[in-house]
Amino acid sequence: MCCLAVKQLFKVILWDLDNTILDFLLAEKNSLKAAFRELGLGKCTDNMVKLYSSINVKHWEMLERGEIKKKDVYRLRFQEFLNEIGKDANPSELNELYERGICDTVEFIDDSFKILSFLKGKYKQYCVTNGRKDVQKDRLKISKLDTVFDGVFISDVIGYEKPNKGFFDYVLKHIIPCKKDEILIIGDSLTSDMRGGNNAGIKCCWFNPNGKEKPCDLIIDYEIKELSEIRDILENE
Template sequence: MRPAPDGAWSRAVTAYLAVLFDVDETLYDRTRAQPMILRNIMAQLPELFAGQAEEEVFAAYERSDALTAEHGLTHGSIRASRNRRTRIFLEELGLNSEAAVEAVTEQYVAAYRCVDTPIDGAVQVVEGCARNHRVGVISNAFPDVQYHKLESIGLPRNTFEFVLLSEDIGIRKPEAAIFLKGCQLLGIDPGQALYVGDSFRNDVVGAAAAGMDSCWFNPRGEPPPADAQVRPVVEIRTLWQLLPLIGEGT
Protein backbone atom coordinates (compact mmCIF):
# COMPACT_ATOMS: atom_id res chain seq x y z
CA MET A 1 0.00 0.00 0.00
CA ARG A 2 1.30 3.45 -0.88
CA PRO A 3 0.38 6.85 0.54
CA ALA A 4 -2.19 8.74 -1.49
CA PRO A 5 -0.95 11.88 -3.29
CA ASP A 6 -2.59 14.17 -0.72
CA GLY A 7 -0.91 12.32 2.14
CA ALA A 8 -4.10 10.53 3.23
CA TRP A 9 -4.18 6.80 3.81
CA SER A 10 -6.76 4.37 2.56
CA ARG A 11 -6.91 2.61 5.90
CA ALA A 12 -5.61 2.95 9.41
CA VAL A 13 -3.34 0.33 10.92
CA THR A 14 -4.46 0.19 14.52
CA ALA A 15 -5.29 -3.37 15.55
CA TYR A 16 -1.91 -4.42 16.93
CA LEU A 17 -0.66 -5.21 20.40
CA ALA A 18 3.01 -4.80 19.49
CA VAL A 19 5.19 -2.80 17.12
CA LEU A 20 8.57 -4.37 16.35
CA PHE A 21 11.47 -2.56 14.69
CA ASP A 22 14.49 -3.20 12.54
CA VAL A 23 17.56 -1.11 13.48
CA ASP A 24 19.91 -0.27 10.60
CA GLU A 25 18.40 2.27 8.19
CA THR A 26 15.14 2.16 10.16
CA LEU A 27 16.08 3.58 13.57
CA TYR A 28 19.82 4.05 13.08
CA ASP A 29 21.23 5.82 10.02
CA ARG A 30 24.08 3.46 9.21
CA THR A 31 24.73 5.10 5.85
CA ARG A 32 25.47 8.41 7.57
CA ALA A 33 27.46 6.74 10.35
CA GLN A 34 29.87 4.72 8.21
CA PRO A 35 31.99 7.65 6.93
CA MET A 36 32.35 8.89 10.52
CA ILE A 37 33.40 5.43 11.68
CA LEU A 38 35.97 5.07 8.91
CA ARG A 39 37.42 8.55 9.47
CA ASN A 40 37.79 7.67 13.15
CA ILE A 41 39.64 4.45 12.31
CA MET A 42 41.96 6.27 9.91
CA ALA A 43 42.70 8.92 12.53
CA GLN A 44 43.43 6.34 15.22
CA LEU A 45 45.64 4.20 12.97
CA PRO A 46 47.45 6.72 10.74
CA GLU A 47 50.45 4.49 10.01
CA LEU A 48 48.26 1.71 8.66
CA PHE A 49 46.31 3.99 6.34
CA ALA A 50 49.22 6.22 5.28
CA GLY A 51 48.93 7.01 1.60
CA GLN A 52 45.33 5.80 1.39
CA ALA A 53 42.89 8.41 0.11
CA GLU A 54 39.68 8.73 2.08
CA GLU A 55 37.63 7.95 -1.03
CA GLU A 56 39.60 4.73 -1.58
CA VAL A 57 39.00 3.63 2.01
CA PHE A 58 35.27 4.36 1.75
CA ALA A 59 35.01 2.47 -1.55
CA ALA A 60 36.92 -0.51 -0.17
CA TYR A 61 34.63 -0.66 2.82
CA GLU A 62 31.54 -0.56 0.60
CA ARG A 63 32.91 -3.46 -1.44
CA SER A 64 33.76 -5.48 1.65
CA ASP A 65 30.37 -4.68 3.16
CA ALA A 66 28.66 -6.01 0.03
CA LEU A 67 30.82 -9.14 0.08
CA THR A 68 29.90 -9.88 3.69
CA ALA A 69 26.28 -8.67 3.72
CA GLU A 70 25.06 -12.24 3.41
CA HIS A 71 27.87 -13.66 5.51
CA GLY A 72 25.62 -16.15 7.23
CA LEU A 73 25.53 -16.75 10.92
CA THR A 74 28.55 -16.46 13.14
CA HIS A 75 30.52 -19.65 13.53
CA GLY A 76 32.70 -19.54 16.60
CA SER A 77 33.15 -16.30 18.49
CA ILE A 78 31.61 -12.97 17.57
CA ARG A 79 35.09 -11.45 17.60
CA ALA A 80 36.45 -14.03 15.15
CA SER A 81 33.59 -13.34 12.78
CA ARG A 82 34.08 -9.59 13.10
CA ASN A 83 37.81 -10.02 12.40
CA ARG A 84 36.98 -12.01 9.28
CA ARG A 85 34.98 -9.05 7.97
CA THR A 86 37.81 -6.66 8.85
CA ARG A 87 40.28 -8.87 7.01
CA ILE A 88 38.22 -8.65 3.82
CA PHE A 89 38.09 -4.85 4.16
CA LEU A 90 41.87 -4.60 4.50
CA GLU A 91 42.43 -6.98 1.61
CA GLU A 92 40.28 -4.71 -0.57
CA LEU A 93 42.81 -1.97 0.20
CA GLY A 94 45.75 -4.24 -0.52
CA LEU A 95 46.66 -4.35 3.17
CA ASN A 96 47.41 -7.90 4.18
CA SER A 97 48.67 -7.15 7.67
CA GLU A 98 47.20 -9.74 10.00
CA ALA A 99 48.52 -7.74 12.94
CA ALA A 100 46.30 -4.82 11.90
CA VAL A 101 43.08 -6.84 11.84
CA GLU A 102 42.53 -6.83 15.59
CA ALA A 103 43.39 -3.14 15.89
CA VAL A 104 40.94 -2.12 13.15
CA THR A 105 38.21 -4.30 14.64
CA GLU A 106 38.75 -2.74 18.06
CA GLN A 107 38.51 0.78 16.66
CA TYR A 108 35.43 -0.11 14.62
CA VAL A 109 33.53 -1.43 17.63
CA ALA A 110 34.65 1.41 19.90
CA ALA A 111 33.59 4.11 17.43
CA TYR A 112 29.94 3.09 17.67
CA ARG A 113 29.89 4.19 21.29
CA CYS A 114 30.08 7.83 20.22
CA VAL A 115 28.53 8.04 16.74
CA ASP A 116 25.00 9.40 17.08
CA THR A 117 23.10 9.11 13.78
CA PRO A 118 19.41 8.41 14.38
CA ILE A 119 16.88 8.29 11.59
CA ASP A 120 14.71 11.39 11.93
CA GLY A 121 12.08 10.82 14.61
CA ALA A 122 13.42 7.45 15.76
CA VAL A 123 13.35 8.13 19.50
CA GLN A 124 10.05 10.01 19.52
CA VAL A 125 8.31 7.43 17.34
CA VAL A 126 9.47 4.44 19.40
CA GLU A 127 8.44 6.21 22.59
CA GLY A 128 5.11 7.13 21.00
CA CYS A 129 4.48 3.53 20.00
CA ALA A 130 5.36 2.37 23.51
CA ARG A 131 2.56 4.45 25.05
CA ASN A 132 -0.06 1.86 24.12
CA HIS A 133 1.87 -0.88 22.33
CA ARG A 134 4.58 -3.30 23.31
CA VAL A 135 7.81 -2.59 21.45
CA GLY A 136 10.77 -4.77 20.52
CA VAL A 137 13.67 -5.09 18.09
CA ILE A 138 14.46 -7.85 15.60
CA SER A 139 17.72 -7.22 13.74
CA ASN A 140 20.37 -9.01 11.70
CA ALA A 141 23.41 -7.83 13.61
CA PHE A 142 26.39 -8.44 15.82
CA PRO A 143 25.71 -7.58 19.47
CA ASP A 144 29.12 -5.93 19.89
CA VAL A 145 27.92 -2.87 17.94
CA GLN A 146 24.13 -3.06 17.77
CA TYR A 147 23.59 -2.27 21.44
CA HIS A 148 25.98 0.68 21.12
CA LYS A 149 24.01 1.99 18.15
CA LEU A 150 20.73 1.94 20.06
CA GLU A 151 22.25 3.54 23.14
CA SER A 152 23.99 6.25 21.12
CA ILE A 153 20.70 7.46 19.64
CA GLY A 154 18.85 7.45 22.96
CA LEU A 155 17.18 4.03 22.75
CA PRO A 156 18.91 1.81 25.33
CA ARG A 157 17.97 -1.84 25.59
CA ASN A 158 15.47 -1.23 28.39
CA THR A 159 13.41 0.90 26.00
CA PHE A 160 12.23 -2.37 24.46
CA GLU A 161 10.74 -5.53 25.89
CA PHE A 162 13.37 -7.43 23.94
CA VAL A 163 16.24 -6.86 21.51
CA LEU A 164 16.55 -9.95 19.35
CA LEU A 165 19.78 -10.14 17.32
CA SER A 166 20.53 -12.77 14.70
CA GLU A 167 24.08 -13.41 15.90
CA ASP A 168 22.85 -14.00 19.45
CA ILE A 169 20.23 -16.60 18.57
CA GLY A 170 21.49 -18.21 15.37
CA ILE A 171 18.59 -17.18 13.10
CA ARG A 172 18.61 -14.42 10.49
CA LYS A 173 15.92 -12.46 8.71
CA PRO A 174 14.16 -13.20 6.39
CA GLU A 175 13.72 -16.56 8.14
CA ALA A 176 10.27 -16.71 9.69
CA ALA A 177 11.68 -18.25 12.87
CA ILE A 178 13.28 -15.04 14.12
CA PHE A 179 9.97 -13.16 13.84
CA LEU A 180 8.14 -16.02 15.53
CA LYS A 181 10.71 -15.96 18.33
CA GLY A 182 9.88 -12.31 18.95
CA CYS A 183 6.18 -13.10 19.19
CA GLN A 184 6.94 -15.99 21.53
CA LEU A 185 8.84 -13.65 23.84
CA LEU A 186 5.78 -11.39 24.00
CA GLY A 187 3.29 -14.24 24.25
CA ILE A 188 1.29 -13.01 21.25
CA ASP A 189 0.29 -14.31 17.83
CA PRO A 190 2.15 -12.98 14.76
CA GLY A 191 -1.05 -11.34 13.54
CA GLN A 192 -1.05 -9.14 16.64
CA ALA A 193 2.29 -7.49 15.77
CA LEU A 194 3.39 -4.98 13.14
CA TYR A 195 7.00 -5.11 11.94
CA VAL A 196 8.67 -1.90 10.75
CA GLY A 197 11.74 -2.13 8.53
CA ASP A 198 13.46 -0.74 5.45
CA SER A 199 14.48 -3.95 3.65
CA PHE A 200 11.81 -5.43 1.42
CA ARG A 201 13.54 -8.81 1.31
CA ASN A 202 14.46 -9.13 4.97
CA ASP A 203 11.61 -7.24 6.59
CA VAL A 204 8.52 -7.36 4.39
CA VAL A 205 9.08 -10.85 3.01
CA GLY A 206 10.37 -12.20 6.32
CA ALA A 207 7.48 -10.86 8.35
CA ALA A 208 4.97 -12.21 5.84
CA ALA A 209 6.53 -15.67 6.08
CA ALA A 210 5.81 -15.59 9.81
CA GLY A 211 2.22 -14.42 9.32
CA MET A 212 3.05 -10.91 10.53
CA ASP A 213 2.03 -7.62 8.91
CA SER A 214 4.77 -5.21 7.93
CA CYS A 215 5.21 -1.49 7.54
CA TRP A 216 7.79 -0.82 4.84
CA PHE A 217 9.92 2.20 5.73
CA ASN A 218 10.85 3.38 2.24
CA PRO A 219 12.17 6.96 2.44
CA ARG A 220 13.48 6.99 -1.13
CA GLY A 221 10.22 5.75 -2.63
CA GLU A 222 11.81 2.74 -4.27
CA PRO A 223 9.51 0.31 -6.10
CA PRO A 224 9.08 -3.17 -4.64
CA PRO A 225 10.99 -5.97 -6.37
CA ALA A 226 9.42 -6.95 -9.68
CA ASP A 227 9.04 -10.54 -8.50
CA ALA A 228 7.58 -9.66 -5.09
CA GLN A 229 4.91 -12.12 -4.00
CA VAL A 230 3.89 -10.21 -0.87
CA ARG A 231 3.17 -6.60 0.00
CA PRO A 232 3.47 -4.59 3.19
CA VAL A 233 0.22 -3.61 4.84
CA VAL A 234 1.44 -0.02 4.62
CA GLU A 235 4.40 1.94 3.26
CA ILE A 236 5.80 5.11 4.82
CA ARG A 237 8.36 7.71 3.76
CA THR A 238 9.13 9.00 7.28
CA LEU A 239 8.93 7.35 10.68
CA TRP A 240 6.61 10.12 11.85
CA GLN A 241 3.89 8.70 9.59
CA LEU A 242 3.74 5.56 11.72
CA LEU A 243 2.20 7.12 14.84
CA PRO A 244 -1.17 8.20 13.42
CA LEU A 245 -1.45 4.88 11.62
CA ILE A 246 -1.41 2.97 14.90
CA GLY A 247 -3.65 5.47 16.65
CA GLU A 248 -0.96 7.31 18.60
CA GLY A 249 -1.42 10.76 17.05
CA THR A 250 1.66 12.85 16.27
Protein backbone atom coordinates in the same frame (compact mmCIF):
# COMPACT_ATOMS: atom_id res chain seq x y z
CA MET B 1 -25.52 7.62 24.38
CA CYS B 2 -23.22 4.62 23.93
CA CYS B 3 -19.80 5.08 22.34
CA LEU B 4 -18.42 2.12 20.42
CA ALA B 5 -14.75 1.33 21.06
CA VAL B 6 -12.54 1.31 17.99
CA LYS B 7 -10.67 -1.97 17.65
CA GLN B 8 -6.91 -1.52 17.33
CA LEU B 9 -5.54 -3.75 14.57
CA PHE B 10 -1.92 -3.90 15.71
CA LYS B 11 -0.78 -4.61 19.25
CA VAL B 12 2.93 -5.18 18.63
CA ILE B 13 5.53 -3.33 16.57
CA LEU B 14 8.87 -4.94 15.78
CA TRP B 15 11.42 -2.26 14.93
CA ASP B 16 14.63 -2.80 13.00
CA LEU B 17 17.46 -0.70 14.43
CA ASP B 18 20.11 0.15 11.83
CA ASN B 19 19.12 2.59 9.08
CA THR B 20 15.54 2.53 10.35
CA ILE B 21 15.87 4.16 13.78
CA LEU B 22 19.60 4.92 13.96
CA ASP B 23 21.73 6.22 11.09
CA PHE B 24 24.11 3.31 10.70
CA LEU B 25 25.73 4.66 7.52
CA LEU B 26 26.94 7.75 9.37
CA ALA B 27 28.23 5.65 12.27
CA GLU B 28 29.95 3.35 9.79
CA LYS B 29 31.64 6.26 8.02
CA ASN B 30 32.89 7.91 11.22
CA SER B 31 34.08 4.63 12.72
CA LEU B 32 35.98 3.51 9.62
CA LYS B 33 37.77 6.84 9.29
CA ALA B 34 38.72 6.78 12.98
CA ALA B 35 40.07 3.23 12.65
CA PHE B 36 42.22 4.30 9.69
CA ARG B 37 43.70 7.13 11.75
CA GLU B 38 44.44 4.85 14.70
CA LEU B 39 46.17 2.25 12.53
CA GLY B 40 48.08 4.85 10.50
CA LEU B 41 46.54 3.73 7.21
CA GLY B 42 46.34 7.23 5.78
CA LYS B 43 43.18 9.03 4.76
CA CYS B 44 40.00 7.03 4.40
CA THR B 45 38.17 8.76 1.55
CA ASP B 46 34.41 8.86 1.09
CA ASN B 47 34.81 6.57 -1.93
CA MET B 48 36.59 4.06 0.29
CA VAL B 49 33.70 4.23 2.75
CA LYS B 50 31.21 3.57 -0.06
CA LEU B 51 33.30 0.63 -1.24
CA TYR B 52 33.47 -0.83 2.25
CA SER B 53 29.73 -0.31 2.76
CA SER B 54 28.91 -2.27 -0.40
CA ILE B 55 31.28 -5.08 0.64
CA ASN B 56 29.77 -5.13 4.12
CA VAL B 57 26.21 -5.36 2.79
CA LYS B 58 27.24 -8.16 0.44
CA HIS B 59 28.68 -10.24 3.28
CA TRP B 60 25.69 -9.65 5.58
CA GLU B 61 23.36 -10.76 2.78
CA MET B 62 25.50 -13.90 2.34
CA LEU B 63 25.04 -14.52 6.07
CA GLU B 64 21.28 -14.00 5.80
CA ARG B 65 21.17 -16.62 3.02
CA GLY B 66 23.13 -19.03 5.21
CA GLU B 67 26.17 -19.07 2.92
CA ILE B 68 28.71 -18.02 5.58
CA LYS B 69 28.97 -17.86 9.38
CA LYS B 70 28.83 -14.60 11.33
CA LYS B 71 32.46 -14.89 12.46
CA ASP B 72 33.43 -15.04 8.78
CA VAL B 73 31.55 -11.81 8.03
CA TYR B 74 33.75 -9.79 10.38
CA ARG B 75 36.97 -11.16 8.92
CA LEU B 76 36.13 -11.54 5.22
CA ARG B 77 34.58 -8.09 4.73
CA PHE B 78 37.74 -6.31 5.85
CA GLN B 79 40.01 -8.80 4.10
CA GLU B 80 38.28 -8.05 0.80
CA PHE B 81 38.17 -4.31 1.51
CA LEU B 82 41.90 -4.09 2.30
CA ASN B 83 42.73 -6.09 -0.82
CA GLU B 84 40.59 -3.77 -2.95
CA ILE B 85 42.27 -0.58 -1.69
CA GLY B 86 45.77 -2.06 -1.52
CA LYS B 87 46.33 -1.50 2.20
CA ASP B 88 48.40 -3.83 4.40
CA ALA B 89 46.70 -4.28 7.76
CA ASN B 90 45.29 -6.99 10.00
CA PRO B 91 41.61 -7.48 9.06
CA SER B 92 40.69 -8.66 12.56
CA GLU B 93 42.34 -5.66 14.22
CA LEU B 94 40.63 -3.25 11.84
CA ASN B 95 37.31 -4.98 12.47
CA GLU B 96 37.67 -4.68 16.24
CA LEU B 97 38.47 -0.95 16.08
CA TYR B 98 35.60 -0.42 13.67
CA GLU B 99 33.08 -2.30 15.82
CA ARG B 100 34.06 -0.37 18.95
CA GLY B 101 33.84 2.93 17.08
CA ILE B 102 30.29 2.29 15.87
CA CYS B 103 29.02 3.24 19.33
CA ASP B 104 30.63 6.69 19.12
CA THR B 105 28.03 7.97 16.64
CA VAL B 106 24.37 7.93 17.63
CA GLU B 107 22.22 9.82 15.15
CA PHE B 108 18.46 9.31 14.92
CA ILE B 109 16.63 9.06 11.61
CA ASP B 110 13.49 11.13 11.04
CA ASP B 111 12.86 12.03 14.71
CA SER B 112 12.62 8.29 15.34
CA PHE B 113 13.11 8.65 19.09
CA LYS B 114 10.15 11.06 19.34
CA ILE B 115 8.01 8.70 17.26
CA LEU B 116 8.83 5.68 19.40
CA SER B 117 8.25 7.71 22.56
CA PHE B 118 4.83 8.81 21.27
CA LEU B 119 3.86 5.19 20.55
CA LYS B 120 5.12 3.92 23.91
CA GLY B 121 2.23 2.62 25.99
CA LYS B 122 -0.08 2.53 22.98
CA TYR B 123 1.69 -0.46 21.47
CA LYS B 124 4.23 -2.99 22.66
CA GLN B 125 7.46 -2.11 20.85
CA TYR B 126 10.40 -4.46 20.45
CA CYS B 127 13.77 -4.02 18.78
CA VAL B 128 14.79 -6.83 16.41
CA THR B 129 18.35 -6.52 15.18
CA ASN B 130 21.24 -8.46 13.71
CA GLY B 131 24.74 -7.67 14.92
CA ARG B 132 27.06 -8.06 17.87
CA LYS B 133 25.41 -8.22 21.28
CA ASP B 134 27.88 -5.90 23.02
CA VAL B 135 27.81 -3.27 20.26
CA GLN B 136 24.03 -3.21 19.87
CA LYS B 137 23.39 -3.11 23.63
CA ASP B 138 25.82 -0.20 24.03
CA ARG B 139 24.16 1.72 21.19
CA LEU B 140 20.72 1.17 22.68
CA LYS B 141 21.91 2.40 26.07
CA ILE B 142 23.77 5.45 24.73
CA SER B 143 20.77 6.45 22.59
CA LYS B 144 18.38 5.79 25.52
CA LEU B 145 16.32 3.59 23.22
CA ASP B 146 16.50 0.96 25.94
CA THR B 147 14.06 3.13 27.90
CA VAL B 148 11.50 3.08 25.07
CA PHE B 149 11.47 -0.55 23.97
CA ASP B 150 9.52 -3.23 25.81
CA GLY B 151 12.19 -5.73 24.82
CA VAL B 152 15.24 -6.21 22.62
CA PHE B 153 16.08 -9.21 20.45
CA ILE B 154 19.62 -9.50 19.08
CA SER B 155 20.67 -12.23 16.67
CA ASP B 156 23.87 -12.90 18.63
CA VAL B 157 21.77 -13.89 21.64
CA ILE B 158 19.10 -15.84 19.77
CA GLY B 159 21.48 -17.82 17.59
CA TYR B 160 19.68 -17.02 14.34
CA GLU B 161 19.90 -14.01 12.02
CA LYS B 162 17.03 -12.18 10.41
CA PRO B 163 15.40 -13.30 8.08
CA ASN B 164 15.70 -16.85 9.44
CA LYS B 165 12.37 -18.15 10.68
CA GLY B 166 14.15 -19.40 13.81
CA PHE B 167 14.86 -15.78 14.78
CA PHE B 168 11.20 -14.81 14.54
CA ASP B 169 9.94 -18.01 16.15
CA TYR B 170 12.04 -17.06 19.18
CA VAL B 171 10.74 -13.48 19.17
CA LEU B 172 7.09 -14.54 18.92
CA LYS B 173 7.52 -16.86 21.90
CA HIS B 174 8.93 -14.07 24.06
CA ILE B 175 6.60 -11.13 23.34
CA ILE B 176 3.09 -10.56 24.69
CA PRO B 177 0.56 -13.18 23.54
CA CYS B 178 -1.11 -12.01 20.34
CA LYS B 179 -2.16 -13.15 16.89
CA LYS B 180 0.28 -12.87 14.01
CA ASP B 181 -1.95 -10.38 12.20
CA GLU B 182 -1.63 -8.08 15.22
CA ILE B 183 2.14 -7.78 14.71
CA LEU B 184 3.84 -5.29 12.38
CA ILE B 185 7.53 -5.26 11.51
CA ILE B 186 9.09 -1.98 10.34
CA GLY B 187 12.48 -1.94 8.65
CA ASP B 188 14.57 -0.74 5.74
CA SER B 189 16.06 -4.06 4.65
CA LEU B 190 14.27 -6.16 2.07
CA THR B 191 16.53 -9.15 2.67
CA SER B 192 16.33 -9.27 6.47
CA ASP B 193 13.26 -7.30 7.63
CA MET B 194 10.70 -7.77 4.87
CA ARG B 195 11.73 -11.31 3.98
CA GLY B 196 11.92 -12.10 7.68
CA GLY B 197 8.41 -10.76 8.19
CA ASN B 198 7.19 -12.88 5.29
CA ASN B 199 8.90 -15.95 6.74
CA ALA B 200 7.19 -15.28 10.08
CA GLY B 201 3.77 -14.64 8.54
CA ILE B 202 3.40 -11.13 9.99
CA LYS B 203 2.54 -7.76 8.44
CA CYS B 204 5.42 -5.79 6.91
CA CYS B 205 6.09 -2.06 6.62
CA TRP B 206 9.02 -1.16 4.37
CA PHE B 207 10.88 2.03 5.28
CA ASN B 208 12.05 3.15 1.83
CA PRO B 209 13.41 6.72 2.07
CA ASN B 210 15.40 6.47 -1.16
CA GLY B 211 12.54 5.31 -3.36
CA LYS B 212 13.94 1.92 -4.30
CA GLU B 213 11.90 -0.26 -6.62
CA LYS B 214 9.46 -2.54 -4.86
CA PRO B 215 10.34 -6.20 -5.46
CA CYS B 216 7.81 -8.67 -6.83
CA ASP B 217 8.87 -11.62 -4.70
CA LEU B 218 7.98 -10.12 -1.31
CA ILE B 219 4.68 -9.26 0.36
CA ILE B 220 4.96 -5.67 1.57
CA ASP B 221 1.78 -4.48 3.24
CA TYR B 222 2.86 -0.87 3.74
CA GLU B 223 5.57 1.34 2.31
CA ILE B 224 6.72 4.63 3.87
CA LYS B 225 9.27 7.23 2.86
CA GLU B 226 9.35 8.96 6.25
CA LEU B 227 8.94 7.35 9.66
CA SER B 228 6.29 9.90 10.63
CA GLU B 229 3.95 8.16 8.17
CA ILE B 230 3.73 5.19 10.51
CA ARG B 231 1.37 7.12 12.77
CA ASP B 232 -1.13 7.49 9.92
CA ILE B 233 -0.94 3.78 9.17
CA LEU B 234 -1.52 2.82 12.80
CA GLU B 235 -4.30 5.35 13.38
CA ASN B 236 -6.18 4.48 10.18
CA GLU B 237 -6.16 0.72 10.72
